[in-house]
Amino acid sequence: MTSTIRRIGTTALAAVMLTGLAATPALAKDGDGRVIKRGSCSASTDWKLKAKPDDGRLEVEFEVDSNRVGQRWTWTIRHDGRTVASGRRVTKAPSGSFSVERRIVDAPGRHTVSATARNPRTGETCRASVRV
Numbered sequence: 001m002t003s004t005i006r007r008i009g010t011t012a013l014a015a016v017m018l019t020g021l022a023a024t025p026a027l028a029k030d031g032d033g034r035v036i037k038r039g040s041c042s043a044s045t046d047w048k049l050k051a052k053p054d055d056g057r058l059e060v061e062f063e064v065d066s067n068r069v070g071q072r073w074t075w076t077i078r079h080d081g082r083t084v085a086s087g088r089r090v091t092k093a094p095s096g097s098f099s100v101e102r103r104i105v106d107a108p109g110r111h112t113v114s115a116t117a118r119n120p121r122t123g124e125t126c127r128a129s130v131r132v
Contacts, residue, residue, distance in 0.1 A: 033132070041117070041126035049128035051113045058106040062115040064089075064126055065097035075117040079104050106132075 034052035041047055045066040052059050064073060069091055076086040077100065089098035104113075114129040 035130045035132055037128060037130045039126075039128060041124050043122065043124040045119075045124055045126060047115075047117065047126040047128050049113070049115050049130050051130050051132045053106055053132065054103065056106055057103040058111065058113065058132060059101070059103050060113055060115075061099055061101045062117070062128065063097060063099040064091070064117045065095060066091055066119075066124075067096040069093045069096045071096070071119055072121065073098065073117045073119050075100055075115065077102055077104075078112075078114045080111050081114075 032052060034050060036048065036050045038046065038048045041064070045064060047065070048061075048063040050059075050061045058079070060077060062075065062077060064075070071091045072088065073091070074086070074088050077084055084104050085100070085102045087100070089100065091098050100115075111132050112129060113132060114127070116128070117126040118124070
């Protein structure tokens with residue numbers, strides 16, 4: 001009886017820990033200062049935001065992957081809270097995704113680059129942010 005209770009407790013603890021990991025966006029930083037963060041949007045779509053210093057600028061790439069071709073999205077990229085780029089994109093074959101790349105001013109110090117995308121038809125929203 002005690003071993004059964006212990007197994008149930010261990011299984012429940014593992015499930016809670018895995019759930020917490022799945023809810024946290026993945027973050028990676030590599031030797032060249034590149035930061036990559038991945039996460040989920042408000043429904044089934046995923047996003048990826050990459051930023052890295054490059055010759056006095058920040059190279060930023062925002063990708064939205066819904067696995068559905070032909071979806072229309074609006075997007076915005078912000079640098080330290082200020083909008084630096086925005087537009088509209090349609091997800092393309094074969095992956096059902098779109099990406100936006102921009103090179104923005106890189107003043108000294110650390111910065112927050114954030115990106116949002118919204119599908120006006122479904123209302124799904126993606127929110128991403130990295131510190132560079």
